[in-house]
Structure formats: structure tokens, C-alpha cells
Amino acid sequence: MQNKRQLLVETALQLFYQHGVNSIGINEVIKHSGIAKKTLYNYFASKEELVLATLAERHQRFINWLTAQLSDCHSNRELAEKLFSGLDLWFHNKADSLGNFRGCFFINTAAEFGDPSSAIHQACLQHKRAVEALIAAHMPQPNTALLSLLCILKEGAIVCAYVNHQPDAARQSLQALLPLLHD
Amino acid sequence: MQNKRQLLVETALQLFYQHGVNSIGINEVIKHSGIAKKTLYNYFASKEELVLATLAERHQRFINWLTAQLSDCHSNRELAEKLFSGLDLWFHNKADSLGNFRGCFFINTAAEFGDPSSAIHQACLQHKRAVEALIAAHMPQPNTALLSLLCILKEGAIVCAYVNHQPDAARQSLQALLPLLHD
DNA sequence: ACAAAAGGAGACAGAGTTGTCTACTCTAAA
DNA sequence: TTTAGAGTAGACAACTCTGTCTCCTTTTGT
Numbered sequence: 001m002q003n004k005r006q007l008l009v010e011t012a013l014q015l016f017y018q019h020g021v022n023s024i025g026i027n028e029v030i031k032h033s034g035i036a037k038k039t040l041y042n043y044f045a046s047k048e049e050l051v052l053a054t055l056a057e058r059h060q061r062f063i064n065w066l067t068a069q070l071s072d073c074h075s076n077r078e079l080a081e082k083l084f085s086g087l088d089l090w091f092h093n094k095a096d097s098l099g100n101f102r103g104c105f106f107i108n109t110a111a112e113f114g115d116p117s118s119a120i121h122q123a124c125l126q127h128k129r130a131v132e133a134l135i136a137a138h139m140p141q142p143n144t145a146l147l148s149l150l151c152i153l154k155e156g157a158i159v160c161a162y163v164n165h166q167p168d169a170a171r172q173s174l175q176a177l178l179p180l181l182h183d
Numbered sequence: 184m185q186n187k188r189q190l191l192v193e194t195a196l197q198l199f200y201q202h203g204v205n206s207i208g209i210n211e212v213i214k215h216s217g218i219a220k221k222t223l224y225n226y227f228a229s230k231e232e233l234v235l236a237t238l239a240e241r242h243q244r245f246i247n248w249l250t251a252q253l254s255d256c257h258s259n260r261e262l263a264e265k266l267f268s269g270l271d272l273w274f275h276n277k278a279d280s281l282g283n284f285r286g287c288f289f290i291n292t293a294a295e296f297g298d299p300s301s302a303i304h305q306a307c308l309q310h311k312r313a314v315e316a317l318i319a320a321h322m323p324q325p326n327t328a329l330l331s332l333l334c335i336l337k338e339g340a341i342v343c344a345y346v347n348h349q350p351d352a353a354r355q356s357l358q359a360l361l362p363l364l365h366d
Numbered sequence: 367a368c369a370a371a372a373g374g375a376g377a378c379a380g381a382g383t384t385g386t387c388t389a390c391t392c393t394a395a396a
Numbered sequence: 397t398t399t400a401g402a403g404t405a406g407a408c409a410a411c412t413c414t415g416t417c418t419c420c421t422t423t424t425g426t
Contacts, residue, residue: 004372004373018297019297019298020294020295020296020297022205022295023297025412025413025414026413026414026415027412027413027414034374035373035374036373036374036375036376037374037375037376037414037415037416038372038373038374038375038376038416038417039372039373039374041414041415041416042372042373045415046414046415047413047414047415102297103294106346107290107294107342107346108294108297109294110345110346111203111286111290111291111292111294111295112203112205112294112295113203114201114202114203114206114285114291115202116348124346125346125347125348128346128347129347132347145355145358145359146359148349148352148355148359149355149356149359151339151343151347152336152339152340152343152352152355152356152359153335153336153339154339155338155339155342155343155346155347156334156335156336156337156338156339156340156342157335157339158342159290159338159339159341159342160334160335160338162293163289163290163293163307163308163311163338164308164311164312164315164334164338165299165308166331169331169335172328172331172332172335173332173335175328176328176329176331176332176335176363179363180359180362180363187402187403208382208383208384209383209384209385210382210383210384217404218403218404219403219404219405219406220384220385220386220404220405220406221386221387221402221403221404221405221406222402222403222404224384224385224386225402225403228385229384229385230383230384230385
């Protein structure tokens with residue numbers, strides 16, 4: 001029954017995202033999921049593997065959400081509007097599938113696992129690359145400079161919303177960006 | 184002899200910034216500084232106090248550096264240029280007083296200590312507020328929308344440079360920003 | 367129905383952590 | 397010179413965390 005595994009990943013993702021990976025021990029995941037430790041170690045060889053599975057789950061969920069947000073863009077301006085409107089919803093806890101906003105799981109986790117050669121850090125990097133590629137794929141008029149700017153503003157808005165307690169950062173970004181986009 | 188305390192803070196800051204606070208134990212700080220554990224606990228009641236002291240040290244150092252970078256701005260455009268040129272130097276390890284670039288110590292530490300009520304998280308928030316105030320103080324033509332944008336771009340550039348291995352993020356930000364600024 | 371696999375509960379080993387404490391050494395001032 | 401304060405070295409207690417293992421129960425496939 002593979003939904004034990006799914007339940008473990010879901011529980012761990014929730015806890016890791018809300019409190020940080022290093023603050024949550026295996027026993028906490030056990031307790032909250034109601035699954036035995038032995039079962040966990042049946043599915044995952046180590047905590048690191050569980051963490052990687054939660055990153056993969058979050059990655060897929062975020063990509064799905066973002067894909068839905070960015071559908072049907074007919075101009076770069078529309079793309080920017082949809083991107084930052086989506087972020088704005090997320091920051092205000094109106095993006096159900098992303099859970100309670102606590103910054104970017106990948107930025108936070110990369111900060112906890114600083115060694116760039118670690119598998120966890122690499123997974124965070126790969127996520128960011130994939131998101132950039134997804135935005136690029138939804139760009140009607142390819143423009144690498146604009147792509148970079150969107151990504152930088154996106155990361156900045158996430159950090160400001162989280163660390164700086166500035167949940168309107170996405171809207172502010174969009175307001176500042178719009179005068180640049182005339183197409 | 185208070186330079187024992189200073190040496191402890193400096194050693195801890197270096198280690199915490201390079202590897203993350205939770206990855207570095209007290210014993211590591213002891214070993215690298217050559218100072219006895221008892222002496223450390225003479226100056227600091229707990230590891231948390233040592234962490235707060237390193238945050239304060241880094242804060243002062245960053246504020247000093249940024250103040251120097253932003254001196255003598257006669258227009259908002261010049262302010263933006265100086266800000267992102269400074270960040271560009273930092274990302275390329277050419278800002279001596281900030282050490283080897285490993286992202287923003289405060290963003291990273293806030294990610295490790297996610298509980299917003301913890302003293303450590305609060306210190307990170309206060310730093311961000313102080314930096315925003317410093318930028319505001321160097322703005323010849325007050326403009327709160329631009330101030331927000333500068334801060335969001337700054338955070339985004341730091342995250343992209345670090346997590347995304349994109350050290351030119353500051354230059355890209357500036358290039359994108361310049362068309363907006365005509366004064 | 368019954369054997370085999372999967373799961374539950376939790377004890378336990380081993381490593382690592384913070385923080386305390388003791389015993390010894392060095393230094394600086396009276 | 398001697399005495400008090402500061403520092404050193406490191407053992408140690410108390411705790412936490414990961415990962416293993418055992419014993420027992422439940423579920424599942426044939």
C-alpha cells in the first residue's frame with residue numbers, strides 16, 4: 001500500500017516547510033503521521049532521502065500551480081501580471097495547494113544545507129532552474145533580460161514577504177514592473 | 184581582556200556564515216578560536232547569545248560597508264547604480280569586509296530559525312528594516328515606491344546569486360532598472 | 367485458510383549537542 | 397612575592413537525533 005509512503009511525504013513536507021528541516025526530527029514525522037519508524041525506514045533509507053522526496057513533492061506541486069497560473073499568456077505583460085498576481089495570492093494564503101506561506105521551501109532548505117555539493121542543495125538549485133524554464137516557456141515574446149528580471153523580482157518578493165513581513169511585495173513588484181512593459 | 188570576546192564573535196561569525204548556524208557546534212567555535220569552552224560561557228550565557236552577537240557584528244559591518252557604498256548620491260539613479268555596483272562587487276568576492284559571498288547571513292539565519300517570535304528571527308527582521316532605512320536616508324528624491332523596488336530587487340539579486348549560482352544578478356537588476364529612472 | 371509480507375510500538379545503540387564543573391596554569395597588580 | 401582573576405583543558409551529565417532491531421498484530425495474496 002503505497003499511500004503510507006505518500007502520507008509520510010505529505011506529513012514531512014508540512015512539518016519541514018512550516019518549521020525547517022533541521023528543526024523536525026524523524027520522531028516528529030512518525031508521531032504526526034501515525035506511522036511506525038520501521039515503516040518509514042522501509043520506504044526511505046535515511047532522513048536525507050525523505051527530505052529529497054519532500055523537495056520533489058513540493059517541486060511538482062509548485063510547478064503544477066505555477067503552470068495553472070501562467071496559462072494562456074498572449075503577451076509578456078500578461079505573463080508578468082499573472083505571475084505576480086499568483087504570488088500575491090500565495091503570500092496572502094490564498095493558494096490552497098501551496099499551504100500556509102512560509103517563504104520558499106527551496107530557499108529555506110538551501111540555506112539550511114549550505115554545502116553546494118550536497119544532494120539537497122542541488123535539488124533546490126534544480127527547482128529554481130526548472131521554474132525559470134517554465135516561465136520562459138510561457139513567454140510569448142522571448143526576452144532573456146526580462147526573464148532574468150522576472151526571476152530576480154520573484155525571489156525578492158518571496159524574501160521580502162517572508163523575512164521582512166511584507167506580504168504586498170508581489171503587488172509592489174508588479175506596479176514597478178508594468179511601466180517597463182508595453183507589449 | 185575583551186579581545187577574547189571579539190575573537191569568539193569573529194570566529195563564530197565566519198563559521199556560522201560559511202556553514203550555517205545549526206551546522207556549527209560550540210566545540211567547533213572553540214577549536215577554531217583556540218579559546219576554552221569555559222571562557223566562551225563566561226562571555227555568553229548560551230549559544231543563542233553568541234549567535235545574536237554574531238548577527239550584531241555582521242549587521243554593523245554590513246551597515247558600514249553599505250554606507251560607504253552609498254555615499255554622495257545626487258540622484259536616485261546614482262543611488263541605484265551605487266547600490267547594485269556594490270552588490271556586484273560583493274557577489275564577486277570583491278567586498279573585503281563582507282567575506283566570501285555565501286548569500287545574506289540574515290536571510291539564511293532567518294530560514295534556520297523560522298519561528299518569528301524567536302530573538303534570532305527578530306534580529307534578522309530588524310537588520311532588513313535598518314538596511315531599508317539606510318537606503319531611504321541616501322535617497323535624494325524621496326520615493327517610497329522606488330525604495331520598495333530597490334529592496335525587493337536587492338533581496339532577489341542576493342538569492343539568485345547564491346541559490347541559483349547567478350553572480351551577475353546585481354548587474355542584471357541594474358540594467359533592468361535603469362530605464363525606469365530618468366532623474 | 368494460511369503463509370508471507372507489511373505495519374505498529376517502542377526499546378536501544380551510537381553519535382553528537384549544549385552547558386557545567388573541576389583542576390591546573392598563567393598573568394598582573396598590590 | 398603572593399594572591400586573585402582570568403584562561404586552559406577536558407571530563408562529564410543530560411539531552412536529542414538517527415537508524416536498528418525485536419516482538420507482536422494486521423493485512424494480503426493465493
